[in-house]
Amino acid sequence: MEDVTTILVLLVAVALGGFMVRLSPVPLPLPILQIGLGALLAYATDFETELQPELFFLLFLPPLLFLDGWRIPKRGLFRDATTIVELALGLVVFTVLGVGLFIHWMIPAMPLAVAFALAAVLSPTDPIAVSAIAARVPIPHRLMHILEGESLLNDASGLVCLRFATAAAMTGAFSLSSALLTFVVVSLGGIAVGVLVTLAVKRVQALLVARIGEDAGLQILVSLLIPFGAYLAAEHFHFSGILAAVAAGIAMNYAELHVASEAETRMRKAAVWDTVQVTLNGAIFVLLGEQLPAILDRAADTVAEVWLLPVYVVAIVLALGLLRLGWVWASLQFTIYRARRRGGPRPVVRWRVLLATSLAGVRGAITLAGVLTLPLALPDGTPFPARDLAIFLAMGVILASLVGGSLLLPIVLRGLRLPLEDHHAREEDEARNLAADAAVREIERVQHELAAGRADADLYAEAAARSMEPYHRRIDGAQLTEAEAERFRTIIEIERSLRLAGLKAEREALFRLRRARQLEDGTLTRLVREIDLAETRLRA
Structure with missing residues (x-):
């Protein structure tokens, strides 16, 4: 009963945070508000949750990574594959090594392997947070696609690096050659398992649908189980469950191009997955806020002075920003060099776009979920060294990057004249x-x-x-000519507005009939469903 109450409290906090951020008169990043609600729960009530790292990893990460792989624009991903790989793999390794060494130098009490683990979870970026921040200012579509692709791949690469660093901290041994070989094997194996699980499930689904028809509820349930199946299957064979979940999502996108579902199934599936995404992201931040008081107390025991904690956070944020800016600049120079070698035109990139790419390195739910999976104890039973300090620093970096991005990205991008992208x-x-x-x-x-x-x-x-x-x-x-086409589009937009108004009036009339008991519930549901589908099509 206590577990059920905990889940319900988390869901209420997530929903309350969503309403509060929409009612707020000033732009406020939702994760910050959710962390605050979690902390309020901890301080004001006896609400307490004991997180088991492996269980937390299984419940939260596979569906989020699967959804990232499923929904990310694939053409942009492959078109800018070189740039995305440079950011998602090269920058991750650069960040793990550079920031990990910096953290260990700055905080000697944190072992080097733990510092590398912390740097690994700080390397993934959060495109949802960037999209929310950039919604108020112009941002080039191609840059947004690059950031989304980077986030998809660096989620996986960062979390794989976390596993290696954690294993080194647990065993006290690390071999670079062995780690590289293992990395290749577990990565390729995880990708293969993820693709095979999705394709196998979709094949079986297609055969069953052809025989017994399509049931939207069952189709949605199966889609919810695929990421967990891919993750567990990969882990069973000692491959990367993280990459399996991502690959399963990408394969799901391509599988649905060949085995189409009914319109109702697609609409309901999209709505369910939107809810899953909002719920899991929100629950992660509420859980962190709930554990924040205890984490802060234990983190303070690791450092000489409590006031050093915010100093460490600021220093890590600056180190991450400078490393990212340096890597982005170097990547641009490499792109220019390749363009010259091919004899093509020199790419023109405004310095503000370059700076925005660096500022867009906002950390979010994946970073938080990753750091919360650090083991509670070493194999000999002693507490995992500096675990609470690592969690606190990760939380501080998330908050600082969210606030910094909210304040600085609009300033950097304000008034930026973007090239026309009419090819879309x-x-x-x-x-x-x-x-x-x-x-x-x-x-x-x-x-x-x-x-x-x-x-x-x-x-x-x-x-x-x-x-x-x-x-x-x-x-x-x-x-039509351009002028006639503009007039035609205006007429279509006016007609769309009129039809939406008509659908609204139609729906309200049906509800009036039902309130007057002149219409059966089943008939009302069917008619309102038809109106909702028509309205959804018009608003698409």
């Missing part, structure tokens, strides 16, 4: 026109098939004409 709009228009053309041809084919030999064939022709009308309008709109 053109690509979307072309795709819509091709889809409309395919729809018209299919409607004509089905119409002739259904009306063949029937006396009322004219009814089918009229129905087909009505069905094809919106597609013909879309195709005709693509053949």
